[in-house]
Amino acid sequence: MIATRERGRSRLRQELPREAEPPRLLGNLARWLWLGVGVLALLLFFSLAGDDWFTIVNYCLIAAIATLALNLLSGYTGQISLGLAFFMGLGGYTAALLGGNPPQGALDPWGLGLPVFIWLPAAGLVAALVGALIGPSALRLRGFYLGIVTLALVFIGNYLFRNLNFITGGPQGRNFPVPAFGGFSLDQQNSIFGIALTSGQQYFLLILVILLFSALFVYNLSRSRVGRAMRAVRDHEVGAAIMGVNLFEVKMGAFVLSSFLAGVAGALYVSYARYVIPDYWSLSLSIQFVAAIIIGGIADVWGSILGAAFVFALPQVIDYFSLLPPSTGGGGLSSGDLNALLYGLLIIVFLLFEPGGVIGLVRRLRPGGPRLQAAGASANAGAATLKEGGESIEVVDLQQRSSGPDEGQGRRGTGAS
Amino acid sequence: MAYFLQLVFAGAAQGCIYALIGLGFSIIFKASQVINFAQGELLLVGTYVVASAVLNWHLPFLLALPLGLLVTILIGLLFERLVLRRMIGRPPFTILMITIGLDIILRTLVVVGWGSRTIPAATPFTVTSGFNVAGVHLGSSDLWTIAVTIVLCAALYYFFRRTRYGLAMRATALDQEAALAMGIDVRTVYALAWGLAAAITTLGGVLLAIDSLAIDPNFGNAALVAFPAIILGGLDSISGAVVGGVIIGLTSVLTAGYESRLPAVVGTGLHEVTPYLIMILILLIRPYGLFGSRKVERV
Numbered sequence: 001m002i003a004t005r006e007r008g009r010s011r012l013r014q015e016l017p018r019e020a021e022p023p024r025l026l027g028n029l030a031r032w033l034w035l036g037v038g039v040l041a042l043l044l045f046f047s048l049a050g051d052d053w054f055t056i057v058n059y060c061l062i063a064a065i066a067t068l069a070l071n072l073l074s075g076y077t078g079q080i081s082l083g084l085a086f087f088m089g090l091g092g093y094t095a096a097l098l099g100g101n102p103p104q105g106a107l108d109p110w111g112l113g114l115p116v117f118i119w120l121p122a123a124g125l126v127a128a129l130v131g132a133l134i135g136p137s138a139l140r141l142r143g144f145y146l147g148i149v150t151l152a153l154v155f156i157g158n159y160l161f162r163n164l165n166f167i168t169g170g171p172q173g174r175n176f177p178v179p180a181f182g183g184f185s186l187d188q189q190n191s192i193f194g195i196a197l198t199s200g201q202q203y204f205l206l207i208l209v210i211l212l213f214s215a216l217f218v219y220n221l222s223r224s225r226v227g228r229a230m231r232a233v234r235d236h237e238v239g240a241a242i243m244g245v246n247l248f249e250v251k252m253g254a255f256v257l258s259s260f261l262a263g264v265a266g267a268l269y270v271s272y273a274r275y276v277i278p279d280y281w282s283l284s285l286s287i288q289f290v291a292a293i294i295i296g297g298i299a300d301v302w303g304s305i306l307g308a309a310f311v312f313a314l315p316q317v318i319d320y321f322s323l324l325p326p327s328t329g330g331g332g333l334s335s336g337d338l339n340a341l342l343y344g345l346l347i348i349v350f351l352l353f354e355p356g357g358v359i360g361l362v363r364r365l366r367p368g369g370p371r372l373q374a375a376g377a378s379a380n381a382g383a384a385t386l387k388e389g390g391e392s393i394e395v396v397d398l399q400q401r402s403s404g405p406d407e408g409q410g411r412r413g414t415g416a417s
Numbered sequence: 418m419a420y421f422l423q424l425v426f427a428g429a430a431q432g433c434i435y436a437l438i439g440l441g442f443s444i445i446f447k448a449s450q451v452i453n454f455a456q457g458e459l460l461l462v463g464t465y466v467v468a469s470a471v472l473n474w475h476l477p478f479l480l481a482l483p484l485g486l487l488v489t490i491l492i493g494l495l496f497e498r499l500v501l502r503r504m505i506g507r508p509p510f511t512i513l514m515i516t517i518g519l520d521i522i523l524r525t526l527v528v529v530g531w532g533s534r535t536i537p538a539a540t541p542f543t544v545t546s547g548f549n550v551a552g553v554h555l556g557s558s559d560l561w562t563i564a565v566t567i568v569l570c571a572a573l574y575y576f577f578r579r580t581r582y583g584l585a586m587r588a589t590a591l592d593q594e595a596a597l598a599m600g601i602d603v604r605t606v607y608a609l610a611w612g613l614a615a616a617i618t619t620l621g622g623v624l625l626a627i628d629s630l631a632i633d634p635n636f637g638n639a640a641l642v643a644f645p646a647i648i649l650g651g652l653d654s655i656s657g658a659v660v661g662g663v664i665i666g667l668t669s670v671l672t673a674g675y676e677s678r679l680p681a682v683v684g685t686g687l688h689e690v691t692p693y694l695i696m697i698l699i700l701l702i703r704p705y706g707l708f709g710s711r712k713v714e715r716v
Contacts, residue, residue: 080510137701143509144452144652148644149700152693155641163684283641287517294514333529340525347518351511352503 042208046201054200056316061207062268064308067292068211068218068301069261074290075299076222077254078234080143082286083150084262086157089281090130091123091263092176092270097167098122099177099271109169116179120267127263128256135255139248142237154283161278173277176270179206187274203272210268211305214261219301221257230254231299288312291343294350297357306358315339419552424674425667430559430628432666433566437621438643439650439658440573441614447590447653448610450509451501454516456618457640458523463489463619464538464626464636465531471539478541482623486616492523493615494608502607520637528634535633538626562624569617570659577655582609590653642669645696651709660707665692 049057070084099119100111138149161168168174178187186202197205221227229250232240241247270276288311296307318324318335354361438460445453463485470481496519504512540558547556576583582605589596589606597603618640625639626632646665650657673688699706 074510078508078510080513137697141700141704144513145648145700145704147452147513148648149697151641151644152697155693156690159684159686159690162686283638287521290514290517291521337525337529340521341529344518344521344525347521348500348515351515351518352500355511 046204051198051200052320054198054204056313056320058200058203058207058272059269059316060309060313061204061211062265062272063289063292063312064305065207065211065214065268066262066265067289067296067304067308068214069258069265070289071293071299071301071304072218072221072261073254073258075293075297075304076227076234077230077251079139079251079254080147081150081258082147082283082290083153083157084258084289085281085283085285086150086153087127087131087259087262088266088269088285089157089161089278090127090259091266092276092281093161093164093167094126094263095119095123095267095271096174096176100175101177107165109174110166111177113177116177116181116271119177120179120264123267124260124264127266128260131256131259132252135252136248139251139255151283151286154281154286157281158278161281168278171278173275176274176276178274179203179271207268207272210264214264215301215305218304222299222301226250226253234299288343291347293357295343295346295357297359298355300357300359303357303359310358311339311343314342420674422551422553424671426553426555427559428667428670429663430556430562430666431670432646432663433562434621434625434628434639434662435643435646435666436566436659436662437569437624438618438640439646439662440569440655441618441621442640442643442647443650443652443655443658444610444614444617446647447655448586449501449607451512451516452509452652453614454513455496455519455523456614456643457637458520458527459489459492459615460618460622460640461527461632461634461637462492462523463615464622464632465527465536467623468536468539468626468632469531472537478539481539482620485623486619489615489619490612493611497608497611501611502604524634524637531634533634535631538630538632539623540627540630542627558624558627562628565620565624566659569620573655582606586610642692645692647706648696649699649706651706654706654708657706657708665695668692668695 045053045057066084066088069087070081073079073081097110098112098114099116100109100113102111102113103109134153138146141149162171178185180186184190186206187199189199190197190202222230229240229245232243232245233247233250237247240250266281289308292307292311293304294307295310296305297303315335315338318338324333324335324338350357354364356363438456441456441459442453445451445456466488467478467481467485470476470484471478476484500515500519501512504515542557542561547554547558547560549555577587578584585596585601586606586609588599588601589603593603596606622636622639626636642665643662646661647658648661649664650659650661668691669688672691676683676685676687679687
C-alpha cells in the first residue's frame with residue numbers, strides 16, 4: 001500500500017508485493033485512526049448492545065475462527081476441503097468429554113469435569129492430531145479428489161458421532177460445559193474490576209481474544225516464509241517444488257493448523273450453544289464456510305471475518321428485525337432461505353467478476369489501492385489464479401504466464417482417454 | 418438364501434440408479450474436467466417437477482417425466498453457457514466452488530417453492546406390483562430401473578461409438594486442441610455434455626424417488642453417494658461409472674440388510690458410510706479407479 005502511494009520511488013520499489021513491507025501493525029496515521037475507530041466501535045457495542053446482539057455477534061465471531069481455519073487451508077494453500085464440519089465436531093466433542101459434568105445415570109455421556117484451559121486447547125489438539133493422521137493419505141490427492149475425500153470425512157464423522165453414545169450422547173445430543181475459571185463461570189453475571197458483566201459480554205471477551213490471536217497468527221504466518229510457500233503451492237505445485245518448497249510439509253502444516261483452529265472453533269461453538277446434536281456437523285455447515293471464504297475474500301484475514309459475518313449473522317439480523325416470516329416448512333421465503341439464495345448467488349458472482357471477494361473489491365476501490373494493477377490483471381483473460389485482495393505476488397504472475405488457457409487445455413487433453 | 422438374493426436384486430437396482438447419476442458426473446468430467454457439485458440439486462429439481470406435474474397438475478407420468486428432464490436440461494445448459502464458459506482455464510478449486518454456488522441456489526429454490534416437508538413421489542407403479550420368483554420379490558420399479566439402465570447404457574455406447582456428436586465428444590475429451598483443429602465445435606460439445614448429464618441424472622433421480630416413495634429437499638444428497646461410485650470406477654471412465662455404481666449399490670444394500678445381525682458395537686447407519694469407506698480404500702491403493710486412465714492428480 002505504502003509502496004504504491006509513494007510515486008517518487010523507483011518502479012521496482014512500487015511493484016514490491018505487500019508482503020515485502022516491513023511488518024508494522026501501525027505504520028502511519030491512517031492506521032492509527034482506523035484502530036481508534038475500531039476500538040471505539042467495539043467499546044460502544046460492548047456497553048450499549050443488548051443480549052440478543054451479543055448472541056448474534058458471538059456466534060459470528062466463533063464462525064470467523066472456523067472461517068480462518070478454512071481460509072488457511074483452502075485460501076492460502078489451495079487445498080479444497082469440505083471437511084471443516086468434521087474437525088469442528090471433533091473439537092466440540094473433545095471439549096464435551098473433557099469438560100463435561102460426570103454422568104449422573106448409566107446412559108449419560110461421559111465427562112471429566114476438567115477446567116476450560118485444559119479442554120479448549122485439547123479440543124484443538126485432538127482435531128489437529130486427527131488431521132495429522134488423515135493428512136498423509138488425504139493430501140496425496142489433489143483438487144477434486146481431496147474435496148471428495150474430505151466430504152467423505154463429514155459422513156463418516158456423522159456416523160461416528162451418532163453411534164459413540166458415551167461421548168456424543170447419540171442422536172439426541174448432549175450438554176456441554178460452560179467455560180469456568182475456578183468459581184468464575186461464564187454462564188452467570190460476574191463482575192470484573194468492579195464492572196458487572198452479563199454472560200454474553202463475558203463470552204464476547206473470551207471469543208474476541210481467541211479470534212484476535214487466531215487472526216494475528218494467520219496474518220503473521222501468511223507473511224512469513226511458510227506463508228509464501230503456501231501460496232506457491234496453491235498457485236503452481238510443480239513450480240513451488242522446483243523452487244525448493246517441500247510440498248508435503250507445507251500441505252501437512254496447513255492441514256494440521258487448520259484442523260486445530262477448527263477444533264477450537266467447534267469447542268467454543270458447542271460450549272456457547274450448551275447443547276448439540278450430531279446432525280449439526282453436516283456437509284451444509286462445511287459448505288457455509290466455503291461460501292464465507294469466497295464472499296469475504298480468499299486468502300485474507302479480514303475477508304474471513306467479513307465473510308463469516310455475512311454468512312452467519314445475516315439470517316439472525318433479518319430475524320431480529322422480523323423482516324421475513326419465520327420458516328414453517330410449507331414453502332415461502334424465510335430468512336435462512338434468503339440468506340442461502342444470496343450467498344449462493346454471491347459465490348457465483350464473486351468468482352466470475354471479483355475473485356478477491358468483498359475485501360478484494362474494497363481494496364481495489366480504495367483510493368491509492370492497487371487499482372491499475374488489478375485492472376490490468378483482469379484484462380488478462382488468462383489470469384488463471386485466484387487473485388487475493390488486490391495483491392500481486394510474483395508467483396501469481398509466473399502462474400499466469402505458464403498456465404494460460406491454451407496450455408492448461410492442452411495438458412488436460414492428454415489426461416482423458 | 419432368499420433373503421440374500423432379495424438383497425442382491427434390490428442392491429443391483431439401487432446400483433443402477435447410482436450408475437445413472439454417476440454417468441452424469443463422468444460425462445461432464447470427461448468433456449470439461451469439471452466435477453459438477455450441483456448434480457444432486459439438478460436431480461432434486463427434476464424430481465420435484467415430475468412429482469408436481471403428476472400430483473398437482475394431474476399430468477400422466479409419461480408426460481411429466483419429459484417435462485422434468487426438460488427443466489433440468491435447460492438449467493444445465495444455461496449454467497454452462499452463462500457461467501462455466503467464462504471460467505475456462507480457471508483452477509479446479511474455483512470451478513468446484515462455483516458449482517457449489519449453483520447447488521445452494523437450486524436447493525434453496527426448492528425449499529422456497531415447495532417447502533421443506535416431505536412430499537410423495539410420482540410413481541407409475543403400485544408398491545406391490547411385480548412378481549415372485551423362488552421367494553424373491555421382483556418389484557416392477559426395480560425391474561424397470563434395471564431395464565432402463567441397460568437400454569440407456571446401450572444407447573450411450575452407440576452414441577459414443579457411432580454418431581457424429583458422440584465421436585466429437587470423445588475427440589474433445591482426448592485432445593481439445595486437436596479436436597478444435599479438426600473443426601469440431603467444442604462449445605457444442607460442452608453444451609451437449611451438460612444437457613446429456615442433466616437428463617441422465619434426473620432420470621436416475623426420478624427412478625430413485627419411485628423406489629423411496631417420498632422426497633424432501635435433502636433428496637439431492639443421493640448424488641453424493643454416486644461420488645464413491647465414480648471414484649471406484651475411475652472419474653473419466655463411462656463404463657467405470659456403471660460398474661462402480663452397481664458395486665456401491667450392492668454394498669450399501671447388503672450392509673443395510675445385514676446390519677442388524679452385526680455386533681452392537683457397529684451401531685446404526687453403517688450402510689450410509691460403507692460407500693465412502695470403500696472409496697477411501699480405493700483412493701489409497703488405486704486412485705485412478707478400476708477403469709480410469711492412469712494419469713491422476715496425485716503428488
